[in-house]
Amino acid sequence: MKSVAIKAKKEFEVKDISEPVADGKKVIINVKYAGICGSDIHYWENGDPKGLVMGHEFSGIVEDPGDRTDLKKGDRVTALPISPCGKCEACQRGNIQYCPETWNQAVGLSVDNPGAYTSKIAVRSDMVIKVPANIKDEEVAMVEPMAVGLHAAHLGCIAVGDDVLVIGAGIIGLASATFAKKEGASFVAVTECNELRGKKSVNLGAADAYYDATDEKTVPTLLEKTHGGFDVVIECVGNSAAVNSALTLVKPGGIVVLVGVSTDAIPVYTALPVLKELVVQGAIAYNYNEFKSCIDLIANKQINVMQYLDDVVPLSKVQASFERLTSGKDAAIKILVDPNKE
Ligand SMILES: NC(=O)c1ccc[n+]([C@@H]2O[C@H](COP(=O)([O-])OP(=O)(O)OC[C@H]3O[C@@H](n4cnc5c(N)ncnc54)[C@H](O)[C@@H]3O)[C@@H](O)[C@H]2O)c1
Ligand SMILES: [Zn+2]
Numbered sequence: 349m350k351s352v353a354i355k356a357k358k359e360f361e362v363k364d365i366s367e368p369v370a371d372g373k374k375v376i377i378n379v380k381y382a383g384i385c386g387s388d389i390h391y392w393e394n395g396d397p398k399g400l401v402m403g404h405e406f407s408g409i410v411e412d413p414g415d416r417t418d419l420k421k422g423d424r425v426t427a428l429p430i431s432p433c434g435k436c437e438a439c440q441r442g443n444i445q446y447c448p449e450t451w452n453q454a455v456g457l458s459v460d461n462p463g464a465y466t467s468k469i470a471v472r473s474d475m476v477i478k479v480p481a482n483i484k485d486e487e488v489a490m491v492e493p494m495a496v497g498l499h500a501a502h503l504g505c506i507a508v509g510d511d512v513l514v515i516g517a518g519i520i521g522l523a524s525a526t527f528a529k530k531e532g533a534s535f536v537a538v539t540e541c542n543e544l545r546g547k548k549s550v551n552l553g554a555a556d557a558y559y560d561a562t563d564e565k566t567v568p569t570l571l572e573k574t575h576g577g578f579d580v581v582i583e584c585v586g587n588s589a590a591v592n593s594a595l596t597l598v599k600p601g602g603i604v605v606l607v608g609v610s611t612d613a614i615p616v617y618t619a620l621p622v623l624k625e626l627v628v629q630g631a632i633a634y635n636y637n638e639f640k641s642c643i644d645l646i647a648n649k650q651i652n653v654m655q656y657l658d659d660v661v662p663l664s665k666v667q668a669s670f671e672r673l674t675s676g677k678d679a680a681i682k683i684l685v686d687p688n689k690e
C-alpha cells in the first residue's frame with residue numbers, strides 16, 4: 349500500500365509499505381483521515397528518522413478488532429497514538445502521558461509503528477475508542493490536537509475572570525485558547541508572527557484579540573492592558589522568542605504553560621521566572637479522560653473544530669501541504685490527509 353515517509357530534511361517520498369497483518373491482538377484500522385500536526389512539521393524539518401510514516405491524529409473504520417471483543421468490523425474509531433505501559437506509578441495514577449514508555453511505540457511517531465499517512469494501520473487495542481454516530485470522520489481526526497489544548501488549559505489552572513495569553517495560533521494554540529475561554533477566562537489574547545493566522549484566530553472566535561509578535565510595541569501594550577501581565581500564558585510555539593515573551597508577559601506569581609516543543613536547546617532568561625516567582629508548567633499530550641472528553645465535546649457541538657479545517661489532500665500533496673503550513677504567509681491551520689487518494 350502507498351504511504352508517505354520521511355526521506356530527507358523537508359522531503360517526503362511516496363513509497364510502498366507492507367500492509368499490517370491481523371494478529372488477534374492489535375486493531376487493524378482502515379484510515380479515513382489523518383491530521384498534519386506541528387510535531388510532524390518538526391520531524392519533517394529535521395528529516396529524522398528517515399522512513400518514518402507519520403500520522404498520529406486519525407479517524408478510521410475497524411477492519412479487524414484484534415482482542416477487543418466489544419468492537420466489530422465496520423465500527424468507526426480513533427485511538428490515542430501513545431503506548432503507556434499500564435503498570436508504572438504514572439500509569440496507575442492515570443497520568444499515562446508521562447509514562448516513560450509512552451512515546452517508544454507511539455503510532456506515527458516511531459519507525460516500527462507506521463502512522464496514518466497510509467491506508468491501513470495496526471493500533472494497540474486498549475488505545476482504540478469507538479466514536480458516536482454524530483461526529484464526522486474529519487472531526488474525529490482533529491480530536492487529538494484538541495485534547496492537547498484541553499490538557500494545557502487544565503494545567504494552566506485558569507480561574508473565571510482570568511486574563512490568558514496564548515502564544516502561537518496554530519491548531520494547538522487555537523485549541524488552548526478555545527478551552528481557556530471554556531474554563532472562564534474573560535480575556536484571551538493571541539500573539540502570532542503570521543498575521544493571517546492571528547487575525548483568523550479572532551475571526552473564528554477562538555481569541556478576543558490578536559497582537560503581532562514581531563511588533564516591539566506588543567509587549568508594552570499588553571503589559572499596560574493587563575495591568576502588569578496575564579494570569580496565565582500558554583506557549584504554543586517552542587522557540588526562544590516565544591518562551592521569553594511568555595515569561596515576560598505573565599504577571600508575577602502567574603503560570604506559564606509550555607506546550608511548544610523545541611528539539612534543540614534554546615536560550616531562556618531564567619531571571620524572569622526567578623524574580624517573578626513564576627510557575628513554569630510543562631504540558632505533554634493528554635490523559636485518557638481528556639481525549640475522551642474532546643470526542644464528546646465535538647459530538648455534542650460544544651466545540652466547533654470544522655472551522656479549523658482548511659483542506660483535505662491526497663498522499664501526493666502531503667509535501668506541498670507541509671510547505672504551505674510552514675510558509676508563514678498562509679492562513680491555513682489544519683490540513684487532513686486522505687490516504688486512500690493518491
Ligand atoms: N506538548 C504537547 O503535547 C504538544 C502536542 C502537539 C504539538 N506540540 C507542539 O506545539 C507547538 C505548536 O503546534 P501547532 O501544531 O499549533 O504548530 P504550528 O507550527 O501550526 O503553529 C505554531 C505557530 O507559532 C507561530 N509563531 C512562531 N514564532 C512565534 C512567536 N515568537 N510568537 C508567536 N507566534 C509564533 C507560527 O507562525 C505558527 O503559526 C509545536 O512546537 C508542536 O510540536 C506539543
Ligand atoms: Zn498531534
Ligand SMILES: [Zn+2]
Nearest residue numbers: 433436439447
Ligand atoms: Zn507506565
